[in-house]
Amino acid sequence: MIAELECVVLDCPDPRELAGFYASLLGGEVDRPDRRWECDAEWSTLHTPGGLVLAFQRVAGYRPPRWPGQEAPQQFHLDFGVTDRERAHEEVLAAGATLLGAGDEERGWRVYADPAGHPFCLVGPSGAAG
Numbered sequence: 001m002i003a004e005l006e007c008v009v010l011d012c013p014d015p016r017e018l019a020g021f022y023a024s025l026l027g028g029e030v031d032r033p034d035r036r037w038e039c040d041a042e043w044s045t046l047h048t049p050g051g052l053v054l055a056f057q058r059v060a061g062y063r064p065p066r067w068p069g070q071e072a073p074q075q076f077h078l079d080f081g082v083t084d085r086e087r088a089h090e091e092v093l094a095a096g097a098t099l100l101g102a103g104d105e106e107r108g109w110r111v112y113a114d115p116a117g118h119p120f121c122l123v124g125p126s127g128a129a130g
Helices: 013-024 086-097
Strands: 008-012 043-047 053-058 076-079 097-105 110-112 118-124
Touching: 008 013, 013 043, 013 053, 013 086, 086 097, 086 110, 086 118
Parallel strands: 008 053, 076 118
Antiparallel strands: 043 053, 097 110, 110 118
16 A cells, blocks of 8 residues: 545545535534644635545636536546435435436435535435335
């Protein structure tokens, strides 16, 4: 092993706002003190309950990805496992996400964009697990 993943960093116009959006999806603590970086108007973080750290950096002239087109490519996306896709759908929309596509209902995923335009998928069964 050469390295250990410290965090996933997303470019955006407003780091604190996007950190709050992902905190509403994943839980965790926004801008928790961490010796590895300083949080300010240019950089915000989310330490999730599972240990993953998402970081958000301000980019001047930020252009959001345009899914599924490649004029402004998505470059990467995040997949979030859920136990009830319908309930999660309503919750992410209420938090500020935008539905981009129905995805593949048979295989159990839908595509959304966060408030800065980054694509992400909710993956899981439709309706309550049981």
